[in-house]
Every structure is written in structure tokens, then in C-alpha cells.
Amino acid sequence: MSDMTIPKTYKLFVGGKFPRSESGRTHAVNRPDGGFLANVATASRKDARDAVVAARSAWSSWAGATAYNRGQVLYRVAEMLEGRGAQFAQEIIDSTGATPAAAKAEVRAAIDTLVWYAGWTDKFAQVFGGANPVAGPFFNLTVPDSVGVAVAVAPNAEGSSLLGLVASIAPILTMGNSVVVLASESAPCVAMSFAEVLATSDVPGGVVNILTGNVAEILPWLASHADVNSLDLTGVEGEVAVEAERSAAETLMRVIRPRTFGATEKSFDRIARFVEAKTVWHTKSLA
Amino acid sequence: MTENSDSALALRAARLYYDEGKTQDEIGEILSITRWKAGRLLALARESGLVSITIANDAASPAAAPSSGIIPTARSRAHGVVDSASLRAFVTALPGVDAIGLEGRAARIATRSVKNESKREALDTIIRLIDLTTLEGADTPGKVRSLVQKAVVPDPADPTAPRVAAVCVYPDMVEHAVAALGDRAGDGLTGIGVASVATAFPSGRSILEVKLADTRYAVSKGATEIDMVIDRGAFLAGDLDLVFREIAAVRRACERPDGTHAHLKVILETGELRTYDNIKRASWLAILAGADFIKTSTGKVQPAATLPTTVLMLEVVRDWFALTGERIGVKPAGGIRQSKDAIRYLVAVSEIAGDEWLHPYLFRFGASSLLNDVLLQRQRMTSGHYSGADYVTID
Known part of the structure; x- marks a missing residue:
């Protein structure tokens, strides 16, 4: 029996659980050479809705966690990813046909990215925020606060099946946002394996929700969703991106336009796109 | 007559009226007063609190809310539920x-x-x-x-x-x-x-x-x-x-x-x-x-x-x-x-x-x-x- 292959059917990752699509739909994912790789769930708009609900309810406690604690959790994700590095390298090869060296380098870079953002959690506020000079006997302090629920689309670009996903969600999580991310259509299996990493790290359920399926079908519902606070279109191109921007204009949702950042870019500025500056006045002395 | 003797008289009138069931005419004869005076004394007895009247139909009164059994309602009676046994x-x-x-x-x-x-x-x-x-x-x-x-x-x-x-x-x-x-x-x-x-x-x-x-x-x-x-x-x-x-x-x-x-x-x-x-x-x-x-x-x-x-x-x-x-x-x-x-x-x-x-x-x-x-x-x-x-x- 040991040589029997068990083709895997990947499910969604919503609210810390792995549900099937509400619609019951799945689709087959093939290897670059055309052979069958696995089945993945095809998310519907209702799965997207459920994911936003899960992200919304997870947000307050994640945002309320100490910066140090968020850093530890992100670091833990990096640890878990490293422990399963070989598996991920193989999955990248299976999904994209990358060379073993390139796959290994991509996993390495993804771990690096997580550690890099984990470090920023308790340092970002010092750099971004500050004590503002004002003409009066007041302290005037600016501190960054998380915005809420973010939606991101993992990029399809070459060499980014894992790295692109990690580079999308890590800056969102750093300062306490929760996220609904649409996996890239080219490498959904890698994304769902990463969900297994998240589920076995200390990331609270609902902070990260991953949907697989047709981006053009689901994204419009998320872009127009009034309970989504920010929309990262880094991984989206063309007509779908234009339509998403147009829908997002109906609400106060902030939009990170396509090509603002590179698909696998890690940057301080990316964190800054998912925070709101909160400024507090306080008297210097009561005397 | 003083107020004191008035209330003492009212108490006697109330006892005759409520406890013994005498009419106001009879009370007048017994106490040697007019029947109108007897009526005024009874009114005084009620107003001053010498007598308090409870309507027995009130649910809170002991008569209407017994500590055991039930009082059937119109609905329950229509279905033969008239007492403890029939309810059970x-x-x-x-x-x-x-x-x-x-x-x-x-x-x-x-x-x-x-x-x-x-x-x-x-x-x-x-x-x-x-x-x-x-x-x-x-x-x-x-x-x-x-x-x-x-x-x-x-x-x-x-x-x-x-x-x-x-x-x-x-x-x-x-x-x-x-x-x-x-x-x-x-x-x-x-x-x-x-x-x-x-x-x-x-x-x-x-x-x-x-x-x-x-x-x-x-x-x-x-x-x-x-x-x-x-x-x-x-x-x-x-x-x-x-x-x-x-x-x-x-x-x-x-x-x-x-x-x-x-x-x-x-x-x-x-x-x-x-x-x-x-x-x-x-x-x-x-x-x-x-x-x-x-x-x-x-x-x-x-x-x-x-x-x-x-x-x-x-x-x-x-x-x-x-x-x-x-x-x-x-x-x-x-x-x-x-x-x-x-x-x-x-x-x-x-x-x-x-x-x-x-x-x-x-x-x-x-x-x-x-x-x-x-x-x-x-x-x-x-x-x-x-x-x-x-x-x-x-x-």
C-alpha cells in the first residue's frame, strides 16, 4: 500500500479552520508539464463574505496584542516554515517547474521576509510615530494604529508562488491588521500548505484567511465590501484591477494600486500603507 | 364630643357593623345616636384606618391564591382541568x-x-x-x-x-x-x-x-x-x-x-x-x-x-x-x-x-x-x- 498515491484536495483557510467552499466547487490544478497535481476548492462570494467576517472578529485581539507578542508570532511562523522547508521547495517545483536551487532560494527568502517584518513589529512605532513639536505646553504624540481588515491578492509572478504570498500578508500583519488573501491562481497548493503552517503557529484563527479560486470572480465582491478597510492590488493586473479600484471608491476603503510595490518587495513603506496615524495631545504639567 | 370619644365610638360602630352584621339603624339604637351619625362614624372608621377592606377576588389575598391546589381558569375548565388531580x-x-x-x-x-x-x-x-x-x-x-x-x-x-x-x-x-x-x-x-x-x-x-x-x-x-x-x-x-x-x-x-x-x-x-x-x-x-x-x-x-x-x-x-x-x-x-x-x-x-x-x-x-x-x-x-x-x- 505504501506506493499508493493519495491525490490531495486542498480546502480553504477561514477563521483558523479549513472549510470546503460553501459552493461545493473544486477545480483541478496541473503541473507545468500538464500532469494532475491536486484538487483545490473554488471559493465563492459567500466564502469571501465569511472570510471578512472571520477577519473582522479576529482583528481587535490581534491589534490589541503587544507589538512584542505579534513579533514573536511572526517569528514563530518563520520557524515553522523553516522546519518544513524541504516540503515547500518540492511543492514549488511541482507547481511551477522551478529548479531545485531556485525553489530553495525562494523558501529561504520567504523565511527572511517573515523574520524581517517580525523585527519591525516593536520598532515601527518609533520610526513612523514620534513626539511632535507644538507651540504650547503640550505633549503631541503620533502613534501608528492598524486600520482593520485588509484584502490582498497574492501575485502570479515567476518566483513568487510562496514568496509573493508571504510578502503580501506579512506587512499587513505587522501592525495588527487582519487579512483575507486570494491565493495566486497559478500556485494555490503552495498557498494552502502555507495555511497549514499558519494553523500550527500561534497566529490566532481569522487573522489570516486564504481563499483559492478565480480572482476575477471573487475580488469584485471584496473590493465593494463595506467592511473591508484596505485593498492591496499589488498582485492584480489589467481590467480586474481597474474594476476593483472603481468598486473600492464607493466606500472609505484605502487602495494600494497595482505596481506600487514589487511582487516580492519587502519595505518599510509597505507596513506604513496599513496603518493610520493617531495623534494625541496631552498637557505637559498640571502645575 | 371630643375627637377621642368620636374614634372610640367609631370603633364600636365598626365592630357592630362588620363583625356582628348590624345595620346602621340598629347601631344607632344601640349607641343612642342617629342612623346618619352611625353612617358618618363608619366612614370615619374606614378613612382613619380603623377598618381596612380587602377584596377577596384579589390574587394576592389568601382566599384567591391558595397555597395548594389550583383555581381553574376558563380555559382549563373547558378542558376538564379543575383541580390538582385533573391538571396532573x-x-x-x-x-x-x-x-x-x-x-x-x-x-x-x-x-x-x-x-x-x-x-x-x-x-x-x-x-x-x-x-x-x-x-x-x-x-x-x-x-x-x-x-x-x-x-x-x-x-x-x-x-x-x-x-x-x-x-x-x-x-x-x-x-x-x-x-x-x-x-x-x-x-x-x-x-x-x-x-x-x-x-x-x-x-x-x-x-x-x-x-x-x-x-x-x-x-x-x-x-x-x-x-x-x-x-x-x-x-x-x-x-x-x-x-x-x-x-x-x-x-x-x-x-x-x-x-x-x-x-x-x-x-x-x-x-x-x-x-x-x-x-x-x-x-x-x-x-x-x-x-x-x-x-x-x-x-x-x-x-x-x-x-x-x-x-x-x-x-x-x-x-x-x-x-x-x-x-x-x-x-x-x-x-x-x-x-x-x-x-x-x-x-x-x-x-x-x-x-x-x-x-x-x-x-x-x-x-x-x-x-x-x-x-x-x-x-x-x-x-x-x-x-x-x-x-x-x-x-
Whole structure:
């Protein structure tokens, strides 16, 4: 029996659980050479809705966690990813046909990215925020606060099946946002394996929700969703991106336009796109 | 004559009149005074408190609320329930509930597909049937006023949203709710009702006098509906008489001086009754004792309202209607937070009791957060995109 292959059917990752699509739909994912790789769930708009609900309810406690604690959790994700590095390298090869060296380098870079953002959690506020000079006997302090629920689309670009996903969600999580991310259509299996990493790290359920399926079908519902606070279109191109921007204009949702950042870019500025500056006045002395 | 001797004379007159049954003429002769003087002395005796008169019909008086047995109601008498033995016989003779069948039926009801065109109608129906509730220890008159505001205009951005049936508050908040409603008050259909929980809600652990005072207070302040709790401890211990007596006594306490009465909803607290058989028995008992509505739960005990429980209670009111032609209401309360769940209850009402029950006089949802979810779904249907919590008022 040991040589029997068990083709895997990947499910969604919503609210810390792995549900099937509400619609019951799945689709087959093939290897670059055309052979069958696995089945993945095809998310519907209702799965997207459920994911936003899960992200919304997870947000307050994640945002309320100490910066140090968020850093530890992100670091833990990096640890878990490293422990399963070989598996991920193989999955990248299976999904994209990358060379073993390139796959290994991509996993390495993804771990690096997580550690890099984990470090920023308790340092970002010092750099971004500050004590503002004002003409009066007041302290005037600016501190960054998380915005809420973010939606991101993992990029399809070459060499980014894992790295692109990690580079999308890590800056969102750093300062306490929760996220609904649409996996890239080219490498959904890698994304769902990463969900297994998240589920076995200390990331609270609902902070990260991953949907697989047709981006053009689901994204419009998320872009127009009034309970989504920010929309990262880094991984989206063309007509779908234009339509998403147009829908997002109906609400106060902030939009990170396509090509603002590179698909696998890690940057301080990316964190800054998912925070709101909160400024507090306080008297210097009561005397 | 001095005042002192007047009151001494009044006392003697009162004894002759009330204790010995003498007429005012006879008292006049005995005390050597005129009969008019005797009448004035008796009046003085009553006004000064020498004599106090209790009407025996009062539920709180020992004569009307015996400490054992029951006083049959018109309803119970019609079904041969006239005393302790016949009540027990009636309730225990009820056929048992097939729990698997009941839960299976509820599960099938939950699979009914409600299409978009009907969903809009369903959402509006849900709003019209809501008892918008605040039952917190931290309630204030201000919170009740904002609750009333929300009851009247559930969605400030959409005037087509209907208003709810009633607001449900604690007795001391009734006057604030009534004041805030003003001329928008009504009976659930004509305007917004004011329901008040009473009878030592939610546990019901107090003496009958306190429960009746609680009820009378709420009614006197303008409550149009009273949500009472039954004594679950007594019910489970088998003291059906006590449960019956209390319901009947509270029903009498709901009466207003003008002969009308505040509608009585009897909360069974199904989560504490344990078995479907008990829930069925308690439902029948409550109806026999005078309930206008039977209500599942206080919302303070888990599990609160469930679909199988509500299906069972709907079957009881359906059977009562078949038996008597009289329609009793049902109110599931507690734990119904999502439109999707509420729609399933509507399906249950329609399929089991009938569409006539989809009316504020016969079906209510006891809920607080349900309203916001319904409003979000309405907004989604109106705008075509999903709405968020920032777009409805917080309670």
C-alpha cells in the first residue's frame, strides 16, 4: 500500500479552520508539464463574505496584542516554515517547474521576509510615530494604529508562488491588521500548505484567511465590501484591477494600486500603507 | 364630643357593623345616636384606618391564591382541568415527543432555500416581528431611549425599513420606554408595544407577592406586554399546581382597571427543562393557565431558543388552535443573531402553524443583535454589495 498515491484536495483557510467552499466547487490544478497535481476548492462570494467576517472578529485581539507578542508570532511562523522547508521547495517545483536551487532560494527568502517584518513589529512605532513639536505646553504624540481588515491578492509572478504570498500578508500583519488573501491562481497548493503552517503557529484563527479560486470572480465582491478597510492590488493586473479600484471608491476603503510595490518587495513603506496615524495631545504639567 | 370619644365610638360602630352584621339603624339604637351619625362614624372608621377592606377576588389575598391546589381558569375548565388531580392527569396524558423526529424535521426546515425575491420580504417580516430587547444590569433611561429610537427608525439611511413590533425592557425602564415612544406606542401592529419582563426575571426565584407587584408595576407604567418566567424548580420537582397558580395569578395581575389586559408571554426557559416532553407539558400548562404567548427562553441561560424547541412549541399552538379555534403566540428568544437563522424560524412558523402566525400578535423574535444583521442584509440587497458594521447604528 505504501506506493499508493493519495491525490490531495486542498480546502480553504477561514477563521483558523479549513472549510470546503460553501459552493461545493473544486477545480483541478496541473503541473507545468500538464500532469494532475491536486484538487483545490473554488471559493465563492459567500466564502469571501465569511472570510471578512472571520477577519473582522479576529482583528481587535490581534491589534490589541503587544507589538512584542505579534513579533514573536511572526517569528514563530518563520520557524515553522523553516522546519518544513524541504516540503515547500518540492511543492514549488511541482507547481511551477522551478529548479531545485531556485525553489530553495525562494523558501529561504520567504523565511527572511517573515523574520524581517517580525523585527519591525516593536520598532515601527518609533520610526513612523514620534513626539511632535507644538507651540504650547503640550505633549503631541503620533502613534501608528492598524486600520482593520485588509484584502490582498497574492501575485502570479515567476518566483513568487510562496514568496509573493508571504510578502503580501506579512506587512499587513505587522501592525495588527487582519487579512483575507486570494491565493495566486497559478500556485494555490503552495498557498494552502502555507495555511497549514499558519494553523500550527500561534497566529490566532481569522487573522489570516486564504481563499483559492478565480480572482476575477471573487475580488469584485471584496473590493465593494463595506467592511473591508484596505485593498492591496499589488498582485492584480489589467481590467480586474481597474474594476476593483472603481468598486473600492464607493466606500472609505484605502487602495494600494497595482505596481506600487514589487511582487516580492519587502519595505518599510509597505507596513506604513496599513496603518493610520493617531495623534494625541496631552498637557505637559498640571502645575 | 371630643375627637377621642368620636374614634372610640367609631370603633364600636365598626365592630357592630362588620363583625356582628348590624345595620346602621340598629347601631344607632344601640349607641343612642342617629342612623346618619352611625353612617358618618363608619366612614370615619374606614378613612382613619380603623377598618381596612380587602377584596377577596384579589390574587394576592389568601382566599384567591391558595397555597395548594389550583383555581381553574376558563380555559382549563373547558378542558376538564379543575383541580390538582385533573391538571396532573391532563399534562401527563400528553403524548411523548419523538425527539429524533422533531430534530429531523427542524433540520429539514433549515435546508429550505429562500430565493432572493422572497428574501427581501422575509427580512422585512423579521423586522416587523422583533421585540427589540435590552435586559442588562447596566441599562439606563438613556440606553432605553436610544433603543426606542432604533425601534422606530431601524435604518436611518433607509426609510423603507419597517419598524419593529415592540421594545422589551425591565419593569423600571417601562416608563422611560413609554415616554420615548410617545404617540408611536401601540400593540405591536398599530404601533410599537412596550414589553416588560417581570416576576423576578430571569430566575423567577422570589415570592408570589413580589412577582405580582413586579407585574402590576410594569402594567401601571404602561407596559402592553408582560414576559413572565415560570418557576422551573417547581416544574421539575413536579409541583405543577404552583406553576399553574403563579401563571394564573400573574395573568390576573396583567388586568387594567378598564377591563383590558397586558398580553402575557410565559417564558418556559426551555434550556432548564431538559427534555422535549417537559417543554411540551409546560407549553400546554402555560396555555391552560392563561398565556397569550409561550416564549422559549430568557436569553440568560444556554441553550436559549433552538429551532427544534420552537418547532415543538409551534406544534402545541397549532394543536390548541385545532382544539379550540383560539390562536396562541410563540416567541423564540435568545441566541438568534443572524438573518439566516431567523428566516428558518419563519419557514417553521409558516409550515407548522400556518401563515396566519406570521403576525406581530402571534409571533415574535426576542432579540437585540439580530436587527443589525437583518439591516446589513437589507443594505446588501439594496446596494448590491456587502455592508459592514460601520453602516448600522450600535445599540
